[in-house]
Each structure stands twice: as C-alpha cells, then as structure tokens.
Amino acid sequence: MLTMLNGLFWAFLRRWFGGFNPFKEGSHIYKVFDSRGLQTFVMVMTLFLTLFDRTNAWLALCLSVWIQLQFWSRAVGEILDCGRNQIQTAESYDRWFRVPLDLVYDKLGKAKYTGYYDWWYGWLRYGLPMIVPAAALGDWSFILIGLAGSPIYYGSWWLFDHFPGLYKLPAWCGEPKNLAEIVYGFVFGVFLAW
DSSP: OHHHHHHHHHHHHHHHHTTOOOSOTTSHHHHHHTOHHHHHHHHHHHHHHHHTTTSOHHHHHHHHHHIIIIIISSOOGGGGGTTOOSSOOGGGSOSTTHHHHHHHHHHHTOOSSSTTHHHHHHHHHHHGGGHHHHHHHTOTHHHHHHHTHHHHHHHHHHHHHHOGGGGGSOTTTSSHHHHHHHHHHHHHHHHHHO
C-alpha cells in the first residue's frame, strides 16, 4: 500500500514539476506554488528522506541533488513529440549524448532527429543519469527507472493517437506529455519505494 501511495505522490510531484499548478492563476498562492525553486526543494527533500533510509546523510543528499538536477531537471522538450517533428536539427538536442547517437545514426545511414531517434535519445537522456545512484546504492532498479522513459512517452502518444477522446480530459492529464509525466512519476515512486 505504501508503495502505491509513494507512486501517487511522485506522480503528483512530477506533474507539478512539469507545469501543473492546482491553484487559480493570479492568486498569491499560485505564484508560490509555481516557483521552480520550491518545486526543486520539495523534490530534493522528498528524495533525501527516502534515500536517507538506505545510506548516510551526505550520500543521500548528493544523490537527491544529482537525481533532481540530472534526471528530472534536464530539458527534454524536443524528444517529447516522439519523432513527429520533421524540422528539428542538432541544436534541438543539445546534450552531449547526441554526439555518440549521431555517430551510430551516420554509420547506419539513418535520418537523425526524427522518428525513433527520439526513442534512443530518451533512453540515453533518462538512463545515463541513473547509473550514478544505481552504482552508489547497488540498486539497479534505478537503471530500469531510467530506461522506462522512452516507453512511457511513446506509450502515451500511442494512447492519444488511438483514443483521441483522451484529449477531452482536463489539461493537466489531457495531453500525451502530461499523461507521460504522471505515469513516469508513478513508476519512479513505485520503484523508489520497492
């Protein structure tokens, strides 16, 4: 039961970090709740309290900051369309792991920055940062969390493509990206508590 509750809590945190604000725009509390600093602080402290149970305080704090800054906070805008945009360039994918991925695509003679390029980019973008906590804690479920990114984002697009009525849901979950954030947060929370 606690595992599921942790999943639901992280689903909320991830969606909140992705732009969801339950308060009315223009209200004083909206500005506070919309603060990226507050969101980051809450996520780091939540991670810290969870990881502190597994290791010492300094390592828990370092891993919490690492996961927040390298896993959650890294920009992902270009991959969120899951290969649908045909006019993206190398500048759209401004992380270092684009370079080895481009080399592989060049060797294979495949078109870059479209189609399944986003799948592999997503695996690298979410998977590589999770090597650090996996190695530090000896818990390889962090690798599984990282590798879940592409299937979750592509799966959300698939659902909305095949069930267009999902677009009628409230905006906080009625877009593929928003649903993916909720699902990914849930997966993260479940594996973290597991």
